[in-house]
Amino acid sequence: MKRDPGPGAPPGTPPLPRAARSLVVAAYALLGVAVVTDLATNPTLTFSPVLATAPVLASIGTRRARVPLLAGLLALAIVAPLALADPDVALPVHLTAGATVLAITCVSTANVILVATRERELLQSRSVAEAAQRTLLRPLSERINGFRVAVRYQAAAAEARVGGDLYEVLATPFGVRLLMGDVRGKGLSAIETASDVLGTFREAAQVESDLTAVARRLDATVARRRVREEFVTAVVVAMPGAGDAGELVNCGHLPPLLRRRGEVTELESPVPDPPLALRCLVGGPYHRRRFSFAPGDQLVLYTDGVTEARDASGRFYPLAERLAGMPDLAPDPLAARIVADLRAYTGGGLADDAALLVVRRER
Numbered sequence: 001m002k003r004d005p006g007p008g009a010p011p012g013t014p015p016l017p018r019a020a021r022s023l024v025v026a027a028y029a030l031l032g033v034a035v036v037t038d039l040a041t042n043p044t045l046t047f048s049p050v051l052a053t054a055p056v057l058a059s060i061g062t063r064r065a066r067v068p069l070l071a072g073l074l075a076l077a078i079v080a081p082l083a084l085a086d087p088d089v090a091l092p093v094h095l096t097a098g099a100t101v102l103a104i105t106c107v108s109t110a111n112v113i114l115v116a117t118r119e120r121e122l123l124q125s126r127s128v129a130e131a132a133q134r135t136l137l138r139p140l141s142e143r144i145n146g147f148r149v150a151v152r153y154q155a156a157a158a159e160a161r162v163g164g165d166l167y168e169v170l171a172t173p174f175g176v177r178l179l180m181g182d183v184r185g186k187g188l189s190a191i192e193t194a195s196d197v198l199g200t201f202r203e204a205a206q207v208e209s210d211l212t213a214v215a216r217r218l219d220a221t222v223a224r225r226r227v228r229e230e231f232v233t234a235v236v237v238a239m240p241g242a243g244d245a246g247e248l249v250n251c252g253h254l255p256p257l258l259r260r261r262g263e264v265t266e267l268e269s270p271v272p273d274p275p276l277a278l279r280c281l282v283g284g285p286y287h288r289r290r291f292s293f294a295p296g297d298q299l300v301l302y303t304d305g306v307t308e309a310r311d312a313s314g315r316f317y318p319l320a321e322r323l324a325g326m327p328d329l330a331p332d333p334l335a336a337r338i339v340a341d342l343r344a345y346t347g348g349g350l351a352d353d354a355a356l357l358v359v360r361r362e363r
Contacts, residue, residue, distance in 0.1 A: 072105025150331035181234035305354030
């Protein structure tokens with residue numbers, strides 16, 4: 001996935017929309033007409049107060065403080081010839097016009113400095129947050145012990161770089177193990193919870209032979225640090241290296257999709273299990289589901305940012321239906337195809353962060 005420039009990159013000036021640009025040009029034209037009219041007509045009338053709009057116009061769409069400052073000084077310099085061209089206008093009127101131009105120049109320049117400073121601070125905050133997320137969601141190897149893997153993470157907006165979606169794929173003594181989850185929360189608390197869940201999974205997946213034991217460890221981790229009723233939906237999948245069997249434990253998450261020869265099946269759990277941190281409310285053990293996962297089969301794990309994305313009429317994105325109609329592709333191009341289709345379906349915008357993990361057994 002493409003990333004924004006690093007923390008050292010300067011904030012760029014966003015281009016003005018065409019309509020706004022046209023209005024600014026029209027305002028400059030009117031300002032020029034007012035100055036020419038003042039110089040050529042009645043010496044008892046002056047248009048010099050309108051020069052106060054010059055620094056305001058110059059400040060639109062720029063992050064350089066010198067632009068409105070120079071525009072204001074130029075406008076202030078024009079006040080003098082207008083005063084000479086209008087000798088019948090009282091001197092206090094010209095002085096007031098000059099003072100107004102100077103005051104608005106200061107305000108416009110200060111506003112540009114403030115906006116530029118805030119944008120730099122926001123860029124730095126986003127860069128730190130993005131770096132934190134890159135640390136949590138480490139890059140995945142394309143090939144892991146006979147499986148091919150691809151992942152996509154889509155932020156809800158260009159300004160949003162950190163969410164509660166999490167994923168991991170690990171080679172363990174018990175085969176390849178996968179995790180897909182979604183923290184029900186936002187901000188730093190969600191990042192901390194995601195970090196704890198990923199840390200626990202990376203350790204437990206290597207030492208616990210029973211997949212339900214991994215789920216219990218994850219539940220205990222989230223339960224110990226619950227903040228403001230925060231919980232995590234997650235699905236844990238194990239795919240042994242030998243044979244074509246797989247198993248999963250679904251902790252309140254969306255069911256993975258198994259794609260085999262063009263047909264897509266939802267892998268529902270035999271008994272619904274609660275999200276992580278809520279096991280104590282219902283008691284009992286976690287339930288494991290076994291499924292066949294033969295060479296050529298693909299498994300798609302995802303978060304609700306994918307299936308709850310809506311089109312213009314408010315209909316949810318039908319991932320299983322769209323997946324069944326897509327060509328047989330390797331995980332990486334298939335993940336790219338799904339994301340492109342999702343963007344087209346929603347018109348380019350997402351209401352929530354979306355994570356997608358595609359795995360195919362090669363042998």
